[in-house]
Amino acid sequence: MTDNHTDPMSRLLKLANKVNCFYLSGFHAGECRAFVVDGQQVGLVRPDVMKELLNHPQVFQVHPEYVQLNPAFRDYAERSARVEEVLRKWKADEKFITLHGWREEYYEVRAQFNTQPLFKMDRSATCKFSTLILLLICTGLFGIRKYGVDINGYVMDPIKGLSIWLQKRSPNKQTWPGYWDNMVSGGLSVGFGINETAIKEAGEEASIPNNLIEKLKNVGCVSLFFESERGLFPNTEFVFDLELPPDFVPSNSDGEVETFELLPVNECLERIASTNFKTTSVPVVLDFLIRHGYITAENEPNFIQIMELLHVPLQTMYNHPLKRCKITANGEATEALGKV
């Protein structure tokens, strides 16, 4: 312990800090404001985005402590149309890099993972780009919490010891192309459960057969708060362990993976610390190595700090302003919010 007094930040702590760069600096700087929709905080807005929102006072109301989607919008359709208008203008003006990746995907925005979606889904042809689609594209811009699944595929190799399968993402992926990543991972999509998503992704990404996926085990979740040029990433990943037989080799079915590689623990640590590993996937590997006894408080001087950074308090960070608001029975909170 003496040695670490002079150099208290280990390589793994530096890595955990990098994953949580926003939690450790941006958030505490206090420059971001809660993004409130329908009386509930769904996101966090950075000063650069806030500056743009000020140009659209009919859509976004910028208050001293929070930013609110105009509560006068009567319903989902109106909200969608008005937000879409702003985002299309931003895209045309090339305001934010994250808007380059405009995709048609659906995403349910909720205040909490276990509460009702704040916006109803609408897949009708007349609403090609719903608010949900736009907010998915812009989750980074609005600091909206995202949820995903990750599977640690591992092997008790008789020679190499505990070894972990990693995937190299396809160079065609929109985010983190060509980076190393966990064996299987994916975002939670509308209409799919957590376990269901994990099983689906295991089939699509790594061709895990039915008899092997039966051993899939829920082992918790990790939460992180990363920031990049694409925005804010307050992510929670539901984690699964899957022990695989030494002779099984994953193969990709959906074109999203370039290759897979099986790495013994020590090499895996080198890989996640390298610059070509997807930063936001690091916590899943660290959590695995801690739960399996490879990273401990006796071999890692910053163990407690790292454990904390695998479970940053997003719940508290995204709940706090709400505790000071009174929400009326029909969910509208404009009056009370004004008094914050």
Place this chain on the structure above:
Amino acid sequence: MTDNHTDPMSRLLKLANKVNCFYLSGFHAGECRAFVVDGQQVGLVRPDVMKELLNHPQVFQVHPEYVQLNPAFRDYAERSARVEEVLRKWKADEKFITLHGWREEYYEVRAQFNTQPLFKMDRSATCKFSTLILLLICTGLFGIRKYGVDINGYVMDPIKGLSIWLQKRSPNKQTWPGYWDNMVSGGLSVGFGINETAIKEAGEEASIPNNLIEKLKNVGCVSLFFESERGLFPNTEFVFDLELPPDFVPSNSDGEVETFELLPVNECLERIASTNFKTTSVPVVLDFLIRHGYITAENEPNFIQIMELLHVPLQTMYNHPLKRCKITANGEATEALGKV
């Protein structure tokens, strides 16, 4: 999920909230101040304690944002003597219930788990009650972080399924007498490592033989922030799993345990939710049941909240004021602290 919208707080979340009553309310109320010794935050002082500290301005300096042990004290011996004076007076005046348990035990006070102790140990006969002893008694009063070990002793019972050994604490224990607790637990004492302490306690508390303790596995840590009439408890527990054969029965060697009982998972959940389970030991059991796939995001509506409450950000809570202080080379920080 729909059902949980109307009643979002599950029984397990209520339990996790109870464990972290200070994290969830007291801390955010902002009434406590950092307790700074030698330029580093080592604790947190509640208003009731602060009020008493104001009567001893030569020992404790109460600033608007923190409380500081007088930095003019030259060394360990002087600090010890001056703090002891105050505490003896409080004990004589019966100021705080926690002082009833005045014991001669040593405890190293550090700013962080992996940094050098802030106070040197002194076991000399002339210093019978060191500051360390007093601070151990008063860790609750000064909100000093404490560290311990916990072992989940479990059995893959061929009939009952996964089952967990719990201990009933001796009615003679000073804290939580007669309460149910994890199979093995103990505080970290001066001069003992984490794994060493776990093995020692496993022998003393549950008579685990050498051939079984070999399977002891590091699996992480949990952090909680509890408050009771005895004070504040910002505790971090290093967690171990130990699979035991179905025919092994733990027995106590040191008189600290009344009995042991093996409970299947469902009964164990009932037990930890009962009023006779040691509140601060609940997180270790919840963490075990999550890591082993028994509590999941699909069967527990407040899963993410609970995960956060098993890992409350003590590191951030106890580090924050320091980031705004400049510590001089010799560790004194009074000047810079004054500018906070």
